Amino acid sequence: MSKHDVQRRNRHVESDAPSTEKSANSGAGRAVADATPSMAQYLEIKAANPNSLLWYRMGDFYELFFEDAVVASEALSIVLTKRGKHQGQEIPMCGVPVHRADEYLQRLIKQGYRVAVCEQLEDPAEARKRGAKAVVKRDVVRLVTPGTVTEEALLDAKARNYLTAVYCETPHEIGTTDADARLALASLDISTGEFEVGDVAGSDLTGELIRLAAREIIVADGLLGDQNFVRAVEYAGGKVTPIPAAYFNSAAGSRDLKTCLGVADLSGFGAFSTSELAAIGAVLKYVDLTQMGRKPLVNPPRKTAGARLFIDAASRASLELIRAASGEKSSTLLAAMDRTVTGAGARELQARLSSPLTDPAAIEARLDAVAYLVDNRRLLDELRSTLRSAPDLARALPRLGFGRGGPRDLAAVRDAIGVARRATSLIEMSAQPLGLPAELKSVCERLTQVPGDLAEALGSALVDDPPLLRRDGGFVRPGFNGDLDAARTLRDDSRKVMAKHEARYIEETGIKTLRVRHNNILGFFIEVTQLNAKPLLSPPLSDRFRHRQTMANAVRFATAELLDTEGMIASASERALNLEQEIFTDLAERIGAAAAALGAAAAALAELDVFAALAHLALEQGYTRPVIDASMAFEIRGGRHPVVQQALARSGAPAFIENDCILGKDGSEAPAGFENAPDARIWLVTGPNMAGKSTFLRQNALITVMAQMGSYVPARSARIGVVDRLFSRVGASDDLARGRSTFMVEMVETAAILNQASERSLVILDEIGRGTATFDGLSIAWATVEYLHGVTKARALFATHYHELTALARRLNGIANVTMDVTEWHDTIVFLHKVKAGAADRSYGIQVAKLAGLPHAVVARAREVLDRLEKADRRPRTGDDGLGDLPLFSAMRPKSGLNERAPSAVEKMLRAMHPDDLSPKSALEKIYELKALAETEKKTQS
Numbered sequence: 001m002s003k004h005d006v007q008r009r010n011r012h013v014e015s016d017a018p019s020t021e022k023s024a025n026s027g028a029g030r031a032v033a034d035a036t037p038s039m040a041q042y043l044e045i046k047a048a049n050p051n052s053l054l055w056y057r058m059g060d061f062y063e064l065f066f067e068d069a070v071v072a073s074e075a076l077s078i079v080l081t082k083r084g085k086h087q088g089q090e091i092p093m094c095g096v097p098v099h100r101a102d103e104y105l106q107r108l109i110k111q112g113y114r115v116a117v118c119e120q121l122e123d124p125a126e127a128r129k130r131g132a133k134a135v136v137k138r139d140v141v142r143l144v145t146p147g148t149v150t151e152e153a154l155l156d157a158k159a160r161n162y163l164t165a166v167y168c169e170t171p172h173e174i175g176t177t178d179a180d181a182r183l184a185l186a187s188l189d190i191s192t193g194e195f196e197v198g199d200v201a202g203s204d205l206t207g208e209l210i211r212l213a214a215r216e217i218i219v220a221d222g223l224l225g226d227q228n229f230v231r232a233v234e235y236a237g238g239k240v241t242p243i244p245a246a247y248f249n250s251a252a253g254s255r256d257l258k259t260c261l262g263v264a265d266l267s268g269f270g271a272f273s274t275s276e277l278a279a280i281g282a283v284l285k286y287v288d289l290t291q292m293g294r295k296p297l298v299n300p301p302r303k304t305a306g307a308r309l310f311i312d313a314a315s316r317a318s319l320e321l322i323r324a325a326s327g328e329k330s331s332t333l334l335a336a337m338d339r340t341v342t343g344a345g346a347r348e349l350q351a352r353l354s355s356p357l358t359d360p361a362a363i364e365a366r367l368d369a370v371a372y373l374v375d376n377r378r379l380l381d382e383l384r385s386t387l388r389s390a391p392d393l394a395r396a397l398p399r400l401g402f403g404r405g406g407p408r409d410l411a412a413v414r415d416a417i418g419v420a421r422r423a424t425s426l427i428e429m430s431a432q433p434l435g436l437p438a439e440l441k442s443v444c445e446r447l448t449q450v451p452g453d454l455a456e457a458l459g460s461a462l463v464d465d466p467p468l469l470r471r472d473g474g475f476v477r478p479g480f481n482g483d484l485d486a487a488r489t490l491r492d493d494s495r496k497v498m499a500k501h502e503a504r505y506i507e508e509t510g511i512k513t514l515r516v517r518h519n520n521i522l523g524f525f526i527e528v529t530q531l532n533a534k535p536l537l538s539p540p541l542s543d544r545f546r547h548r549q550t551m552a553n554a555v556r557f558a559t560a561e562l563l564d565t566e567g568m569i570a571s572a573s574e575r576a577l578n579l580e581q582e583i584f585t586d587l588a589e590r591i592g593a594a595a596a597a598l599g600a601a602a603a604a605l606a607e608l609d610v611f612a613a614l615a616h617l618a619l620e621q622g623y624t625r626p627v628i629d630a631s632m633a634f635e636i637r638g639g640r641h642p643v644v645q646q647a648l649a650r651s652g653a654p655a656f657i658e659n660d661c662i663l664g665k666d667g668s669e670a671p672a673g674f675e676n677a678p679d680a681r682i683w684l685v686t687g688p689n690m691a692g693k694s695t696f697l698r699q700n701a702l703i704t705v706m707a708q709m710g711s712y713v714p715a716r717s718a719r720i721g722v723v724d725r726l727f728s729r730v731g732a733s734d735d736l737a738r739g740r741s742t743f744m745v746e747m748v749e750t751a752a753i754l755n756q757a758s759e760r761s762l763v764i765l766d767e768i769g770r771g772t773a774t775f776d777g778l779s780i781a782w783a784t785v786e787y788l789h790g791v792t793k794a795r796a797l798f799a800t801h802y803h804e805l806t807a808l809a810r811r812l813n814g815i816a817n818v819t820m821d822v823t824e825w826h827d828t829i830v831f832l833h834k835v836k837a838g839a840a841d842r843s844y845g846i847q848v849a850k851l852a853g854l855p856h857a858v859v860a861r862a863r864e865v866l867d868r869l870e871k872a873d874r875r876p877r878t879g880d881d882g883l884g885d886l887p888l889f890s891a892m893r894p895k896s897g898l899n900e901r902a903p904s905a906v907e908k909m910l911r912a913m914h915p916d917d918l919s920p921k922s923a924l925e926k927i928y929e930l931k932a933l934a935e936t937e938k939k940t941q942s
């Protein structure tokens with residue numbers, strides 16, 4: 001804050017601070033009764049906005065008081081001062097200058113705070129007319145919350161900004177986060193108008209919120225008592241805002257949505273359940289409250305249920321699709337894929353990546369569009385360079401709708417229409433004999449629907465590079481409006497007009513040194529030296545030259561015509577400004593009338609950017625078009641990990657080694673070397689640490705995500721029978737905040753996978769069971785593989801260090817062993833990163849430890865210990881698992897009595913007894929007998 005800012009601020013604070021010297025009330029809600037009028041006003045407004053930091057406008061500053069000041073000064077690292085007293089205690093205060101409000105607002109919103117912006121609703125001069133002590137009228141004009149911002153400075157250009165309402169109608173006996181509970185979600189991005197509505201099972205809530213990347217999540221305040229619910233929501237990372245349960249009202253939701261869309265009936269937009277309408281109602285109500293009644297721009301809501309690849313929260317985290325565990329953006333799939341050139345394109349790419357499809361026809365349609373651009377390289381390059389100059393139309397429109405837009409938003413509409421026209425003509429000119437793919441046709445149709453006259457009007461009205469703020473004017477092109485030009489000439493020609501006056505006065509008075517000058521206090525005035533002042537102070541000139549001020553060396557005068565001209569100049573400038581405001585309003589209204597067509601064009605531009613980005617990526621990285629069908633195939637040949645491959649290329653390391661992965665071939669040939677497992681749906685992957693197992697596992701999951709979102713994939717060829725659910729449990733993590741150890745997290749996630757996966761799912765599991773005692777871990781891993789094979793029947797990759805598991809492949813024909821190839825050279829292990837058929841013969845753990853730099857003595861001693869352990873170990877080795885006689889899951893369905901065991905002797909005797917036939921004496925004898933039997937059994941067991 002500059003010194004100047006501080007001085008200005010002190011002036012305002014002294015004149016209008018809510019001082020409370022005489023207030024003696026207490027209580028959290030700070031009593032208003034005894035406060036001074038200005039403090040009473042502050043306290044009333046604060047009481048109406050208890051959950052927000054109150055920005056209280058005082059002149060050129062937004063001031064914060066009491067706890068708000070303490071919180072904000074800490075969050076913004078600004079000075080905390082004190083001003084006046086309340087209940088005998090000094091009032092903490094801090095403030096931000098109005099001209100830097102956006103910057104500070106952004107910092108608070110980023111940290112998850114809500115801000116109530118309270119403005120002065122009248123000029124202080126107006127207030128003074130009501131009496132010396134009258135308080136300037138103020139009220140909150142807007143609540144700024146993370147999910148309801150529209151300003152460019154407050155938004156991330158590349159990310160959606162969803163406000164999501166979560167509604168649960170579930171009766172109390174069922175936990176909100178149970179699999180049986182249904183939750184309705186309504187998500188609205190008021191910065192673009194995007195609206196998505198759907199429902200999820202309670203157990204899928206976190207995954208869904210992560211997919212939506214919800215920035216602010218509103219829930220009924222009563223739900224905050226449900227700890228599991230709160231954890232599930234908080235885990236997703238959005239800011240949680242409780243609101244009254246009454247806001248979740250389906251009737252109000254239906255009514256408000258109709259109003260927003262301007263329709264009388266919603267059936268044209270799909271069927272919404274009562275719960276979904278309640279969630280819609282809450283979102284619209286909250287927006288209404290935060291925007292103080294200004295109506296948001298709302299696109300017709302899209303239903304999100306169905307036709308989507310399900311990826312739960314743990315799998316999303318493990319695959320690092322959008323967020324990386326390390327927080328590094330560059331190591332995510334999104335970063336590896338993002339070649340978009342516009343913010344809207346980047347948002348659309350993220351949305352598609354978070355939500356791949358499951359309808360093969362819809363996926364193929366997207367791939368057709370990408371393929372078209374891959375095949376038309378010139379068109380692709382021209383489109384990308386055209387799109388590069390596209391402004392963010394999707395975000396400019398709602399700002400204009402809210403009355404918060406500036407001249408640059410008008411220019412954004414103008415420029416976006418220009419880009420839309422160029423892009424359409426580029427695509428249409430390229431049209432092949434067989435025509436455009438459906439998705440590109442749809443893009444072109446939406447781009448051409450924008451009213452042409454609007455583009456012309458904006459083009460002729462606006463200067464090329466308009467200023468940011470509407471209030472200062474200067475954005476209308478000269479020549480557009482005759483009145484405006486005349487007013488501007490008068491305003492700008494003031495120098496010339498005054499020079500003419502000056503020349504005339506010199507001639508009239510004969511004073512050559514007479515000057516017409518200007519300052520902020522006197523306005524325009526005539527200045528002569530003391531020596532020359534005399535004739536002007538006496539008649540006849542004194543009639544015309546009225547004395548204004550005498551200085552040490554100069555005397556100042558005014559004339560009636562000087563005052564008139566000054567008035568005309570001031571009114572010309574005001575008139576010019578007013579005319580510009582009228583032109584702005586007119587243009588904004590015309591844009592508002594075309595908002596639906598413009599919104600559709602904005603979405604089409606974003607989609608086009610995504611298709612072009614994916615085509616560019618495919619060509620740059622040598623990706624291929626996958627085949628997605630309804631089969632059960634999973635045949636990736638020559639697959640690569642998209643993120644690791646790019647990282648290796650960047651660091652100049654040797655190229656990534658490609659690998660095949662064939663889980664269920666659906667009739668095609670097995671790859672060379674894998675002929676021995678013709679029907680394997682599950683691959684057991686063994687190999688030393690660092691050999692590339694996790695990379696291999698993940699790359700196949702990522703290829704699936706990429707293919708189903710409609711992208712080319714890093715492989716020589718790929719055929720994927722569409723996957724309905726993708727589960728990935730790769731890499732250990734603990735969740736100590738939730739009181740779960742690494743092993744516990746692993747078991748919870750494995751349980752979720754085994755309970756939810758279907759035959760059509762893809763399951764990626766890495767080293768299940770390693771976090772516990774060897775035999776326990778092995779047994780869990782063993783049973784998990786059997787269950788996946790016999791019950792779930794999903795396509796799966798299972799990496800393990802338990803070599804004993806490889807024996808399963810011989811007994812179950814749905815399982816094949818593969819291993820990461822390594823070779824030894826001078827007692828050092830060399831990783832070849834190649835997947836080959838067969839099982840690893842040993843684990844090489846000690847060699848890897850040596851590579852990691854473990855002290856020589858430790859490595860040598862470990863070798864000795866290993867040697868002895870191996871000699872002493874009588875654990876079943878590969879080939880003789882000793883488990884051949886155990887029933888497999890294929891033979892035992894869950895209800896087959898897994899817990900049954902032979903009854904004990906005590907139980908047998910109890911079952912044979914008939915209590916009604918026993919006399920008291922024989923009953924006592926039986927008890928002695930039973931006790932003795934139990935003792936004997938105990939001894940035999942030990």
Ligand SMILES: Nc1ncnc2c1ncn2[C@@H]1O[C@H](COP(=O)(O)OP(=O)(O)OP(=O)(O)O)[C@@H](O)[C@H]1O
Nearest residue numbers: 655656657658688689690691692693694695696833
């Ligand atoms: N196909 C490949 N081509 C080239 N380099 C690879 C390949 N696969 C893996 N790598 C490199 O090897 C490193 C180790 O791979 P990864 O983490 O997948 O091994 P791992 O077998 O899962 O190890 P651990 O069992 O210790 O978790 C990776 O960081 C990568 O740089």
